[in-house]
Amino acid sequence: MDPDLALVLGVVAIALALWQIVATFSSGETPRMGFLLAVAAGCLIVYASVQKPGGYTAAEIPGIFASVIGGFLN
Template identity: 45%
Template sequence: MDTDLFLVLGVGIAVLALPAIIGAFSESRPPRAAAIMVMIGGGLIVLAVSQHPGGYSLREVPDALTRVIGRYF
């Protein structure tokens, strides 16, 4: 698998964790599932940045997203 895919999956999982965090705090329960999602997403982002030559800048993230969408969809 390539680093662009890891980056896009990591960002997607981390973004999907936000509603779970908000829901858990609003219902006064611990955000266990959201914490696991944040760790998985963060791990994928760290893996992508460390494996990509030169790393990623914030300007490259939308380009990576369009490359992944164009390749797989």
């Protein structure tokens, strides 16, 4: 798997996981699925960071999003 794709999927999944955790907490339930999604997202982000020599910087992330989405649109 491409590390850039793994990073993008991980960032999107962590955003969805946080939304799910907040929504589940507000309804008074235990956010099991949100935590499972957060763990999977964390694994994707760690995988991407380990596979790319030197890792990623915060300034690179918007460009990576653009290149991954642009690759799917072409």
